[in-house]
Amino acid sequence: MGKIRVMKRQEPLGWRSCLVVLGAAGVSLVLSGILLGLQDRPPLTAMVILFQGAFGSAWAIEDCLIKAVPIYLCSLGVAVAFRLQIWNIGAEGQFALGAVGATAAALYFPDLSWFLLLPGMALAAFLAGGFWGLIPALLKIHMRANEIIVTLMMNYIAILFLDYLVYGVWKDPASFGFPMTPTFSESAIVGRIGDTNLNWGLALCAVCGLLVWVFFRYTLLGYELKASGENVRAARYARLPYERLVILVMVLSGALAGWAGFIEASATLNRLQPSIMVGYGYTAIVVAWLARLNPLYIGLASFLLAGLRVGVENLQLELQVPAAFGQIMEGLILLTVLAGGFFTEYRLRLRPRP
Amino acid sequence: MTWEILISLLAATVQSGTPILYATLGEIFTERSGILNLGVEGIMLVGALAGFLGAKFTGSPILGFVLGGVFGLGLAGLHGLVCIGFNGNQVVSGLALTILGTGLANYLGTPFIGQSAPGFSPMPAPILSRIPILGEIFFHHDLLIYLSYLIPPLMWLFFRYTRWGLGLRAAGEHPEAAAAAGLNIYRFRWAGVLTGGFLAGLGGAYLSLAYTHLWTSGLTAGRGWIAVALVIFAFWHPLRAVLGAYLFGGVMAFQFRLQALGADLPSSLLLMLPYGLTIIVLVLSSWRGRGDQAPAFLGINVEPSE
Numbered sequence: 025m026g027k028i029r030v031m032k033r034q035e036p037l038g039w040r041s042c043l044v045v046l047g048a049a050g051v052s053l054v055l056s057g058i059l060l061g062l063q064d065r066p067p068l069t070a071m072v073i074l075f076q077g078a079f080g081s082a083w084a085i086e087d088c089l090i091k092a093v094p095i096y097l098c099s100l101g102v103a104v105a106f107r108l109q110i111w112n113i114g115a116e117g118q119f120a121l122g123a124v125g126a127t128a129a130a131l132y133f134p135d136l137s138w139f140l141l142l143p144g145m146a147l148a149a150f151l152a153g154g155f156w157g158l159i160p161a162l163l164k165i166h167m168r169a170n171e172i173i174v175t176l177m178m179n180y181i182a183i184l185f186l187d188y189l190v191y192g193v194w195k196d197p198a199s200f201g202f203p204m205t206p207t208f209s210e211s212a213i214v215g216r217i218g219d220t221n222l223n224w225g226l227a228l229c230a231v232c233g234l235l236v237w238v239f240f241r242y243t244l245l246g247y248e249l250k251a252s253g254e255n256v257r258a259a260r261y262a263r264l265p266y267e268r269l270v271i272l273v274m275v276l277s278g279a280l281a282g283w284a285g286f287i288e289a290s291a292t293l294n295r296l297q298p299s300i301m302v303g304y305g306y307t308a309i310v311v312a313w314l315a316r317l318n319p320l321y322i323g324l325a326s327f328l329l330a331g332l333r334v335g336v337e338n339l340q341l342e343l344q345v346p347a348a349f350g351q352i353m354e355g356l357i358l359l360t361v362l363a364g365g366f367f368t369e370y371r372l373r374l375r376p377r378p
Numbered sequence: 379m380t381w382e383i384l385i386s387l388l389a390a391t392v393q394s395g396t397p398i399l400y401a402t403l404g405e406i407f408t409e410r411s412g413i414l415n416l417g418v419e420g421i422m423l424v425g426a427l428a429g430f431l432g433a434k435f436t437g438s439p440i441l442g443f444v445l446g447g448v449f450g451l452g453l454a455g456l457h458g459l460v461c462i463g464f465n466g467n468q469v470v471s472g473l474a475l476t477i478l479g480t481g482l483a484n485y486l487g488t489p490f491i492g493q494s495a496p497g498f499s500p501m502p503a504p505i506l507s508r509i510p511i512l513g514e515i516f517f518h519h520d521l522l523i524y525l526s527y528l529i530p531p532l533m534w535l536f537f538r539y540t541r542w543g544l545g546l547r548a549a550g551e552h553p554e555a556a557a558a559a560g561l562n563i564y565r566f567r568w569a570g571v572l573t574g575g576f577l578a579g580l581g582g583a584y585l586s587l588a589y590t591h592l593w594t595s596g597l598t599a600g601r602g603w604i605a606v607a608l609v610i611f612a613f614w615h616p617l618r619a620v621l622g623a624y625l626f627g628g629v630m631a632f633q634f635r636l637q638a639l640g641a642d643l644p645s646s647l648l649l650m651l652p653y654g655l656t657i658i659v660l661v662l663s664s665w666r667g668r669g670d671q672a673p674a675f676l677g678i679n680v681e682p683s684e
Binding site: 111170173181192 | 416420460474479480481483484488647649650653
């Protein structure tokens with residue numbers, strides 16, 4: 025019998041770190057397969073249905089791309105904050121506020137032409153989402169309040185506020201009592217790209233992703249931000265404006281999530297209703313971490329996790345598996361990837377006992 | 379007349395505060411050992427479902443309650459595995475745990491929504507319940523509430539006067555010194571995570587077995603997160619946790635009464651109360667660095683040594 029020793033790796037793992045992610049995904053699939061078996065569903069068939077539903081047809085891939093848009097914007101925002109080691113868990117609430125802001129513009133100025141109204145909605149969503157990110161930032165730097173808890177509590181408050189609006193003042197009189205606003209006017213709807221079902225939100229993602237990438241890679245502010253995130257104490261010592269950076273990332277983070285809400289309300293639902301809240305803000309955290317905060321990888325991970333959602337919808341249809349199955353898989357993937365990170369930093373060595 | 383309303387409101391305060399108290403005490407135990415577990419919300423939900431199903435299928439609420447704790451412990455074990463075993467980021471692991479726990483409870487609980495299970499009902503404590511006022515507020519409850527009165531003082535004694543308590547605190551305050559002194563800090567951190575998960579699971583089980591008496595989705599409604607905030611409010615002290623838990627119990631009881639009385643306020647605005655209060659309480663207890671009483675190595679992993 026030998027003894028296992030843990031050694032720190034001297035050089036980075038490189039491409040083999042992909043294997044760690046694949047291994048983690050494999051473990052999650054096996055575990056969720058077992059869960060399916062527990063409820064008397066055939067695990068292998070179910071996995072096939074999941075993957076076919078997600079990526080098996082042009083229509084499915086289109087659906088994945090549509091769902092990837094809000095996830096991408098939220099996740100990009102979350103990643104900007106995580107870069108500074110600010111744990112913004114509030115994308116869900118910032119998304120809700122963004123949707124509320126955009127809806128307010130759409131409902132109060134329905135007759136404006138689209139080239140005024142759409143930018144107006146975007147601005148309103150930016151301000152509302154950014155405002156929802158600003159509050160925890162101010163509470164953090166002035167009162168030292170933990171941003172994780174504040175952003176999370178603000179999620180609950182934002183969702184209740186959205187409910188309050190659609191059940192009350194904004195309810196469509198012609199909706200037979202359903203909690204929803206009237207359909208937006210034509211000029212308040214973000215259009216589709218060509219003959220596809222995809223909307224221009226996809227282009228917004230590309231632009232935002234590129235801007236964030238350029239910001240971190242080529243601007244002094246972006247560099248300061250990355251440096252502060254890696255070592256807050258050193259950054260303060262070097263007189264970097266840490267407080268202002270916190271405000272900047274939280275407003276930006278909230279605004280990006282707010283834009284996700286704007287696109288979702290305008291392009292996907294064409295109105296505001298409670299079902300707009302499906303947990304994209306939480307999925308965004310999973311995505312940001314899987315993609316190691318890199319804007320390009322975030323795109324890939326958003327697409328894959330959107331695929332998981334689409335696939336689970338198919339699973340729900342074919343095998344009556346509850347929708348929460350997708351959440352279980354998200355949680356498992358994140359946990360296993362976290363655990364797998366160990367093997368990129370350390371290696372195990374079996375040493376024969378002398 | 380108003381006096382009676384006040385007494386019954388205070389008694390309801392104790393009842394609504396109890397699940398939060400269990401969870402807060404659990405998180406204090408975990409954080410004192412240096413591990414931050416943000417998965418309390420998920421653990422409570424799984425505990426609530428396990429307690430409900432346990433009571434439903436065995437017919438014994440006590441067995442169900444214990445099962446709630448055991449499943450909470452199991453889920454917290456995943457957090458321990460990722461953070462202590464594999465050196466993973468504690469914040470992200472806790473969030474993943476909440477996502478997983480919420481998913482598990484919704485997935486496995488969907489077929490049982492709206493069903494009820496045998497639970498706990500009030501049993502006035504002998505003698506004590508006859509104390510005027512205090513007896514009515516504190517001793518006209520179910521067994522689990524009486525049990526919850528015992529935990530804070532026991533925990534305080536444990537931290538203060540026992541070797542294990544000292545070791546557990548050392549693992550959170552200064553793991554390297556503790557390790558140099560020959561303590562196995564991994565063992566203490568495991569104990570902290572698992573015990574905390576067990577208590578949070580009990581808190582969840584309290585919800586389904588003694589509070590609502592039935593299963594619905596999203597039963598915890600953020601109580602796990604409130605517990606995480608209350609740990610800061612309590613300055614990681616088990617006795618102060620009681621105060622925080624009952625403060626929130628009071629707000630929730632008050633909110634229910636107001637709704638039942640048909641107050642002319644939209645329910646969605648009324649429901650914001652506990653969440654808004656959490657932020658206020660958090661801000662007040664963190665202000666001017668009062669939250670610096672956190673264990674020095676909270677949330678920081680100890681690297682495996684060669």
